[in-house]
Amino acid sequence: MEENYKILIVDDEKDLCEILQFNLESEGFNIDIANSGEEALEKPLEEYQLILLDVMMEGLSGYKVANIIRKDRKLQVPIIFLTAKIDENDILTGFNVGADDYISKPFSIKEVVARIKAILKRGLKADEESKKVVYKELKIDFKKKATTIEGEPVNLTRKEYEILSLLMKNMGQYISRDEILKRIWKDDVIVTERNVDVNIARLRKKIGDYASNIKGKSGYGYCFS
Incomplete structure (x- = not known):
């Protein structure tokens, strides 16, 4: 299922991005990285099948980036938020701006991979x-x-x-x-x-x-x- 799926990782923690990139590429995904919200918005977002998006970044927050993707760009690409903010209001804010899932830091790579596959599988089923x-x-x-x-x-x-x-x-x-x-x-x-x-x-x-x-x-x- 992972073949040819393109995923964009957006996080200002470069070490974390490298770890995610290595492990997701090992699963067969094609990975691009952006280290800020501004950099992410310069990418051809319509080409990605999923976006991993950090909430707390300098400059544009993950919430603002998601809002732009949904309202301005009008894209339905699945978005998974990566965040240390896990209270109910933060979670509701994430879903309100169009998140498909929420993964709290610190997380296991296995959890990230499992959630990505689950979302892509749902999309594949809908496509059929x-x-x-x-x-x-x-x-x-x-x-x-x-x-x-x-x-x-x-x-x-x-x-x-x-x-x-x-x-x-x-x-x-x-x-x-x-x-x-x-x-x-x-x-x-x-x-x-x-x-x-x-x-x-x-x-x-x-x-x-x-x-x-x-x-x-x-x-x-x-x-x-």
Whole structure:
């Protein structure tokens, strides 16, 4: 699976970058390094399949870099934050700016490799889907991993896209927050049901007139109808 996958490591700790590069290249990944947020933004970000991004850096923080990648560049490349900041507010901030995962320092290389493979595997599985789901002018193309309203693209993060896909595939059925966590975040350990609510709130804002179709019900979860 690792063949031809390009990963960008963004961290101002050069020694850590070298260790990650050596071990990830040993797994078959193609690795590039940026030692600052500014340097990362000069890279051809659309060419990477995943970005490992440190939160605390001089100059642009990892949060700001992720925000630029998602909002300005409109890229859905998976982002894993590497950070020593592990309280709930920091984690929620990371997910709010579009993180796909969070790994706290110090970490084991095996953990990093496992999480990278898990995210890439999910992306590969999504790529294999060819079905489209449509509700009026809201359309999800699973093959292209694209969401459109009246033919215009909707800029969703990977988690927002996966939540909307899950709800629209199961139209009319309530899915509990716990089930959404298990289906979307799977083996991630630093997530709570609050993450589901935050992503749903962001998703509603982005789909405009269709926001009211995502219904929440205490004790039941969420439903698209």
